[in-house]
Amino acid sequence: MGILNVTPDSFSDGGRFDGLEAARLQADALVAEGAALVDIGGESTRPGHTPISAEEEQARILPVIRDLAARLPVPISIDTYKAATARVALEAGARLVNDVWGLQREPEIAHVAAAHGAPVMVMHNRETIEPEIDIVADMLRFFEKSLAIARKAGIRDADIALDPGIGFGKSWAQHLEALRRLPEIVALGFPVLVGVSRKSLLGRLHSTETKPADRLFSSVASHVLAATLGAAIVRVHDVGPHVDALRVVDAVMRKPV
Numbered sequence: 062m063g064i065l066n067v068t069p070d071s072f073s074d075g076g077r078f079d080g081l082e083a084a085r086l087q088a089d090a091l092v093a094e095g096a097a098l099v100d101i102g103g104e105s106t107r108p109g110h111t112p113i114s115a116e117e118e119q120a121r122i123l124p125v126i127r128d129l130a131a132r133l134p135v136p137i138s139i140d141t142y143k144a145a146t147a148r149v150a151l152e153a154g155a156r157l158v159n160d161v162w163g164l165q166r167e168p169e170i171a172h173v174a175a176a177h178g179a180p181v182m183v184m185h186n187r188e189t190i191e192p193e194i195d196i197v198a199d200m201l202r203f204f205e206k207s208l209a210i211a212r213k214a215g216i217r218d219a220d221i222a223l224d225p226g227i228g229f230g231k232s233w234a235q236h237l238e239a240l241r242r243l244p245e246i247v248a249l250g251f252p253v254l255v256g257v258s259r260k261s262l263l264g265r266l267h268s269t270e271t272k273p274a275d276r277l278f279s280s281v282a283s284h285v286l287a288a289t290l291g292a293a294i295v296r297v298h299d300v301g302p303h304v305d306a307l308r309v310v311d312a313v314m315r316k317p318v
C-alpha cells in the first residue's frame with residue numbers, strides 16, 4: 062500500500078503532494094514502483110496534529126480521488142475516520158476505507174462501507190498512552206468491539222483487515238511489543254496491515270538524530286519483520302525498496318505449489 066498524503070502537515074511528506082498535479086505524479090510513481098493499493102489521506106494523524114473539519118478534508122481529497130480513480134490501474138483507499146468523508150470518497154471512486162480509529166470514532170462509517178461493498182482496514186488506537194498495560198490484550202478487546210460494529214453493519218469478515226496501529230496511542234516499548242507479538246493478531250484470522258514507514262519510533266533506534274526520510278532502512282527492516290510474522294499488507298512511503306525486499310520474503314516463506 063503506497064501512501065499519498067494530500068495534506069500540508071503530515072509528519073513526513075506534508076505539503077509535497079497537496080496539489081493535484083503533484084498528487085498525480087506521486088500516485089503514478091507509487092504504482093510504477095509496484096504499489097497494489099494507493100492510500101489517500103486528507104488529514105494528518107501524526108502526534109499533535111490539528112483536527113480539521115470534514116468539509117476541509119473533503120476539499121483536499123475529492124479532486125485527487127476523482128482524477129486518480131479514472132486512471133490508476135490499482136484500487137484507492139480513503140484514509141479517514143469520518144463517515145461523511147468516507148461516503149463521498151467512495152462515491153468519487155475510492156474502493157476501500159482505512160480507518161485509524163477502527164470504526165469506533167464514528168461507527169456510521171461501517172454502514173457507509175457496507176452500503177458500497179467496500180472492504181475496511183480497522184486500526185487499533187488509543188486516546189491515551191498507558192505504558193503499564195498489556196497492549197496486545199488491549200488490541201484484542203478493541204478488535205472484538207470493532208468486529209462487532211462491522212458485522213452489525215453488514216460488512217463481511219472477508220472484507221476486513223486489522224492493523225495494530227504502530228505509532229498510535231502506545232509507548233515506544235509497546236510499539237515494539239505489538240510488532241513482536243503480531244502472530245497473536247494474525248491468529249484472529251484476518252489479513253493484517255502494518256505501517257511503520259518513516260515513523261519517529263524508528264528514529265530512536267538510530268545512533269544520530271534523523272529526519273523521516275532518513276529512516277528507509279529501518280522502515281524496510283520493520284516491514285520485512287512484519288511480513289515474516291504474518292502481515293499481509295504493508296503501508297509505506299518508499300514502495301520500490303519494499304517491493305524488492307518483500308520479494309525475498311515471499312520467495313522464502315511462500316509454500317511451494
